[in-house]
Amino acid sequence: MALAVSSSSSTAISARSFSSEIKAPQLGSFRVPSQAVTYSSQRWSSVKAVNAQPKRSDSIVPLAATVVAPEEVEKVEVEDFEQLAKELESASPLQIMDKALEKFGNDIAIAFSGAEDVALIEYAHLTGRPYRVFSLDTGRLNPETYQFFDTVEKHYGIHIEYMFPDSVEVQALVRSKGLFSFYEDGHQECCRVRKVRPLRRALKGLRAWITGQRKDQSPGTRSEVPVVQVDPVFEGLDGGAGSLVKWNPVANVQGADVWNFLRAMNVPVNSLHSQGYISIGCEPCTRSVLPGQHEREGRWWWEDAKAKECGLHKGNLKQEEGQENGAANPNGTATADIFTSQNLVTLSRPGIENLARLENRQEPWIVVLYAPWCQFCQGMEASYDELANKLAGSGVKVGKFRADGDQKEYAQKELQLGSFPTILFFPKHSSRPIKYPSEKRDVDSLMAFINALRAIPDISLAAEPEAAAEEEEPAKLNLKLLSNGIH
Numbered sequence: 001m002a003l004a005v006s007s008s009s010s011t012a013i014s015a016r017s018f019s020s021e022i023k024a025p026q027l028g029s030f031r032v033p034s035q036a037v038t039y040s041s042q043r044w045s046s047v048k049a050v051n052a053q054p055k056r057s058d059s060i061v062p063l064a065a066t067v068v069a070p071e072e073v074e075k076v077e078v079e080d081f082e083q084l085a086k087e088l089e090s091a092s093p094l095q096i097m098d099k100a101l102e103k104f105g106n107d108i109a110i111a112f113s114g115a116e117d118v119a120l121i122e123y124a125h126l127t128g129r130p131y132r133v134f135s136l137d138t139g140r141l142n143p144e145t146y147q148f149f150d151t152v153e154k155h156y157g158i159h160i161e162y163m164f165p166d167s168v169e170v171q172a173l174v175r176s177k178g179l180f181s182f183y184e185d186g187h188q189e190c191c192r193v194r195k196v197r198p199l200r201r202a203l204k205g206l207r208a209w210i211t212g213q214r215k216d217q218s219p220g221t222r223s224e225v226p227v228v229q230v231d232p233v234f235e236g237l238d239g240g241a242g243s244l245v246k247w248n249p250v251a252n253v254q255g256a257d258v259w260n261f262l263r264a265m266n267v268p269v270n271s272l273h274s275q276g277y278i279s280i281g282c283e284p285c286t287r288s289v290l291p292g293q294h295e296r297e298g299r300w301w302w303e304d305a306k307a308k309e310c311g312l313h314k315g316n317l318k319q320e321e322g323q324e325n326g327a328a329n330p331n332g333t334a335t336a337d338i339f340t341s342q343n344l345v346t347l348s349r350p351g352i353e354n355l356a357r358l359e360n361r362q363e364p365w366i367v368v369l370y371a372p373w374c375q376f377c378q379g380m381e382a383s384y385d386e387l388a389n390k391l392a393g394s395g396v397k398v399g400k401f402r403a404d405g406d407q408k409e410y411a412q413k414e415l416q417l418g419s420f421p422t423i424l425f426f427p428k429h430s431s432r433p434i435k436y437p438s439e440k441r442d443v444d445s446l447m448a449f450i451n452a453l454r455a456i457p458d459i460s461l462a463a464e465p466e467a468a469a470e471e472e473e474p475a476k477l478n479l480k481l482l483s484n485g486i487h
Contacts, residue, residue: 117212
């Protein structure tokens with residue numbers, strides 16, 4: 001963990017010591033206790049390493065014939081952090097940071113990723129209290145991120161303590177699966193070795209930590225992040241469930257407001273931000289995003305939007321409940337449907353199956369595979385509705401198919417679903433759909449895709465009634481099949 005002390009004061013930490021030993025003089029075959037065991041407590045100032053192990057006192061077991069006065073058990077008041085989160089819901093990030101540092105002193109540290117969460121360090125600096133900073137060096141960060149770490153240390157006069165993955169575990173992973181296995185079987189295994197386990201070691205030396213999570217950061221995973229909570233995943237210094245508290249001072253702050261704060265305070269930022277990077281992680285798993293795209297689309301872009309957590313905030317992920325297609329989001333709450341243009345066709349499972357089965361369609365189709373809770377899908381709603389209105393009567397049908405929940409496995413196997421949204425074009429004379437390869441989801445980009453693939457009308461057919469008649473029967477079959485699955 002990074003040790004960053006910004007003032008000369010340090011927070012007191014308590015521990016116990018025993019003031020006397022049990023002594024019993026001999027009297028024949030009997031022992032008579034000379035005094036009971038007494039306890040005294042003292043406080044001293046200390047700065048511990050983030051991953052320091054707690055000290056344990058040696059146990060004292062009285063002799064069998066010794067009479068010991070009953071010990072008075074000190075009552076420890078348990079903090080209600082759920083209630084505290086409600087009380088701080090409207091507080092500013094600076095107030096929340098000050099409360100966190102006041103409560104935990106030297107037993108709390110800021111987790112710094114090298115991105116816009118530098119705002120956390122600025123808030124801590126503004127409180128005037130001592131604070132600590134740590135970061136996870138996965139070994140695969142961008143060069144710009146390493147340079148930024150150095151800049152931050154010099155700007156604030158602090159020393160960041162870096163946590164590293166176990167070299168033996170990294171070696172085993174790379175030798176067995178290669179350097180880029182996460183592109184094939186998901187990022188969780190690599191993140192577990194390079195990030196989660198080093199973080200776990202770091203947090204074992206703390207009673208609380210501070211993160212830069214915001215509610216608007218990630219669809220399906222961070223929308224309910226409170227400003228303070230008992231960490232649902234990791235353990236702290238005392239061990240066991242509930243031994244670690246997690247503070248999220250900017251949970252209720254919009255990304256744009258964080259950047260306004262950074263500019264106003266002239267805070268140094270990662271140079272990758274000027275290259276289109278917003279959310280920054282490891283180099284192979286991070287890329288810049290296009291204007292209008294959500295910031296997390298640059299992370300693990302080949303995976304589902306709702307899975308865009310590396311494991312550091314695994315407690316945000318909730319199990320999908322077996323809901324009917326269109327009933328609820330992964331958090332179990334009702335979600336309004338999206339893509340509501342009257343010129344847009346809603347396909348059910350039989351409808352999309354029939355459409356995919358046809359080899360000679362009456363008209364080409366463009367279909368979006370979506371989940372209404374996905375922010376990336378929500379972000380393209382306006383442009384897709386506009387596309388449907390623009391293509392009305394043009395000879396190209398525009399449809400949508402909700403592909404989460406029970407339909408996800410089918411969509412992944414049969415419809416090339418990788419992540420939401422996935423856009424498919426079904427040509428007029430081909431059974432296999434063509435997947436839209438770009439992340440530009442504006443109307444002009446989608447129209448260019450359609451125009452490049454749609455069949456050019458054969459004008460000669462209009463002058464040949466026999467040829468037109470031959471196409472009439474397949475057209476009727478198309479309409480009959482699709483009518484079974486269109487709402």
